[in-house]
Amino acid sequence: MxxxxxxxxxxxxxxxxxxAAWFLMLVVMTAGNPANAELLIRITEGADSAIPVAVVPFSESGQIPSGDKVSNIVRDDLTMSGEFKPLPPEKMLSLPSKGDEVYFRDWRLLGQRYVLVGQLTRTGDKIEARYELFDVNREERILGATASSSVNSTRSLAHHISDKVYEAITGVPGAFxxxxxxxxxxxxxxxxxxxxxxxxxxxxxxxxxxxxxxxxxxxxxxxxxxxxxxxxxxxxxxxxxxxxxxxxxxxxxxxxxxxxxxxxxxxxxxxxxxxxxxxxxxxxxxxxxxxxxxxxxxxxxxxxxxxxxxxxxxxxxxxxxxxxxxxxxxxxxxxxxxxxxxxxxxxxxxxxxxxxxxxxxxxxxxxxxxxxxxxxxxxxxxxxxxxxxxxxxxxxxxxxxxxxxxxxxxxxxxxxxxxxxxxxxxxxxxxxxxxxxxxxxxxxx
Amino acid sequence: MNVSAHHKLFAMVMSLGLIAGCSSTGETTEDGAYGSDVSAVDQEGGSTVYGGDDDGGVSSSEMSEEQRREAEARAARAEEAAMREITTFYFDFDTSEIKADARDVLVAHARFLQANPGQNVRIEGHADERGTKEYNLALGERRANAIERFLIVNGASRGQTETISYGEEKPAVMGSSESAWAQNRRVELVFQ
Structure with a gap:
């Protein structure tokens, strides 16, 4: 036995x-007041066999807080899972924010399996996100939803979107x-x-x-x-x-x-x-x-x-x-x-x-x-x-x-x-x- | 009897010296915080103290029988006091077995507690960093319990002892070398 x-x-x-030849991310706690210690993610190596997904920068209307962009956080979340390889935005041929602006041929050309687009709108102290996820091969929308958070909680909003995207693609709830x-x-x-x-x-x-x-x-x-x-x-x-x-x-x-x-x-x-x-x-x-x-x-x-x-x-x-x-x-x-x-x-x-x-x-x-x-x-x-x-x-x-x-x-x-x-x-x-x-x-x- | 006790003490000090010496043969670069390995052990309970009244064992034909007995008793007390300078006891990985060379010292501590009922001792069990924290907490406790049982069997009373385990949380020596681990698998007696 x-x-x-x-x-x-x-x-x-x-x-x-x-x-072993996957990827490595380093997260460093910044020095200074430990009560406010932040962890910074550094991606040092990309994944080869992960699913290619394009998270297009979301359009913004109204006063959206500066700092980490919602689409960047979604991209980092998906990378962290080890199951996805998000496309860097600078390689994108277009930056659609709505479904009718998505040209599947462009994304196929870039070897992408999925495309996520979205819009952020500020109303008072709320930020609303409308987002849509497309399957490039089947030329089909597989997710369309809205979610909102307070102006100060856009990280929560971003993690929520990551969860939904992860679930739509893998069938398993996200844990972001x-x-x-x-x-x-x-x-x-x-x-x-x-x-x-x-x-x-x-x-x-x-x-x-x-x-x-x-x-x-x-x-x-x-x-x-x-x-x-x-x-x-x-x-x-x-x-x-x-x-x-x-x-x-x-x-x-x-x-x-x-x-x-x-x-x-x-x-x-x-x-x-x-x-x-x-x-x-x-x-x-x-x-x-x-x-x-x-x-x-x-x-x-x-x-x-x-x-x-x-x-x-x-x-x-x-x-x-x-x-x-x-x-x-x-x-x-x-x-x-x-x-x-x-x-x-x-x-x-x-x-x-x-x-x-x-x-x-x-x-x-x-x-x-x-x-x-x-x-x-x-x-x-x-x-x-x-x-x-x-x-x-x-x-x-x-x-x-x-x-x-x-x-x-x-x-x-x-x-x-x-x-x-x-x-x-x-x-x-x-x-x-x-x-x-x-x-x-x-x-x- | 005196002579053999002296021998024992000497042998014991030597063997503890060997433990301390071990660390200088290993990879001890992590232990840089300590000036020397002997002092590292020394800080944890004075294993290399050679104190005691060296003249006490001298006998002379001019001494009366009474004087001679008194001198002997004094020497014995000094010896036990010297032994009681040792308050740290070491263990092998994942064991709580008291090593043979620790027994005489522990007997001296037990006798001292028996003779001084107002004296209490806190028995602190520790583990090295290897393995899981919670298991090491239990292991540290088992080591402390083993020492406590030994003290009680040899004369201390239950009310005088208290045990606590810190698991791997309070290493005596920082670092991940064999010698650091050996010095961290320990029980310390803290007299209060």
């Missing part, structure tokens, strides 16, 4: 090697309007400063939500995207907090003797899985958030931690070293016997399943290096997805198409996004210090 897994994993690496939560760590003069931050998925509009000179760990999104649960050592020992983002209100929900760690929300948002050691050693518990009542879900002298619900919301995955080293286990219900999932190497930890129950992603050690790997839960095939070597904290995008994780780049921890099958990648390094523990928010309707 173990050998079989090893062979399969090797195949996985080869596959990634073939997909979602958020990232992560923790940054800066050491100035030896004094650490941890900051829990929330940004757009492209790293823009980052805002600090919590600052502490003691560790902050394991941010986890509530299913409604309105709250974060996390571990903070701010009182000198680890405790679990629930933080409502709109108000900034925080509640300390677990502060038992010993470990209080690894919170994970249930799909209905009513309970948390967490790791406590109040009864002797690290075990997984379920806490009803309203009543704070606890139910113990594991019982073993070994370490049981890093729980996460599976897609059914009935069973859960967790890490246990009951076999001698950390491995991924699954319980199909709260009271079922745990079943071991990973066999491919001596160290497999921190499971994160996708939303449809097909794959579980985790940290996998091989030849002294730590990678992100996934196991297909139907076939049990294991694939190593990353080629970097100090990889941690995988988090799957809510549409299952992308994966963000933390890795090392010249000594610092950075975030990297890859296609969930191991393809294209871009990274988000901080200019100083570490960025770690990314958590991808759910899609909020």
């Amino acid at each position: 173990g050998n079989q897994m090893t062979n399969r994993s090797t195949t996985g690496i080869t596959r990634i090697g073939l997909a 309007s979602t958020k990232l939560a992560y923790v940054t760590l800066q050491r100035s003069g030896g004094e650490p400063m941890y900051r829990l931050q929330v940004s757009d998925v492209d790293g823009k509009r980052a805002r600090v939500r919590l600052e502490s000179d003691e560790p902050i760990l394991s941010p986890a999104w509530s299913p409604d995207g309105k709250r974060l649960a996390y571990v903070s050592f701010e009182t000198g020992k680890p405790a679990i907090y629930i933080h409502e983002l709109s108000s900034g209100n925080r509640t300390r929900v677990a502060d038992f003797r010993g470990l209080n760690s690894a919170p994970a929300w249930s799909p209905d948002g009513r309970s948390l899985l967490l790791t406590l050691s109040k009864d002797g050693n690290a075990e997984v518990y379920k806490m009803d958030i309203q009543s704070r009542s606890l139910k113990r879900l594991t019982n073993h002298w070994s370490i049981d931690t890093e729980p996460t619900w599976d897609h059914t919301g009935k069973g859960f995955f967790f890490t246990s070293d009951r076999s001698g080293g950390p491995q991924i286990y699954h319980k199909s219900s709260e009271d079922a016997e745990p079943r071991r999932i990973t066999f491919g190497s001596r160290y497999n930890a921190r499971p994160r399943p996708d939303d449809d129950g097909k794959y579980v992603y985790y940290v996998h050690q091989r030849d002294q290096a730590f990678h992100i790997a996934r196991t297909n839960l139907q076939t049990e095939e294991e694939t190593i997805l990353t080629r970097t070597g100090s990889d941690e904290s995988p988090s799957v995008s809510p549409n299952g198409r992308m994966l963000i994780y933390a890795t090392k780049q010249s000594g610092d921890s950075v975030l990297t996004v890859i296609a969930a099958d191991g393809g294209a990648a871009y990274s988000l390094p901080a200019s100083e210090g570490d960025v770690r523990e990314p958590a991808w928010s759910p899609i909020v309707k």
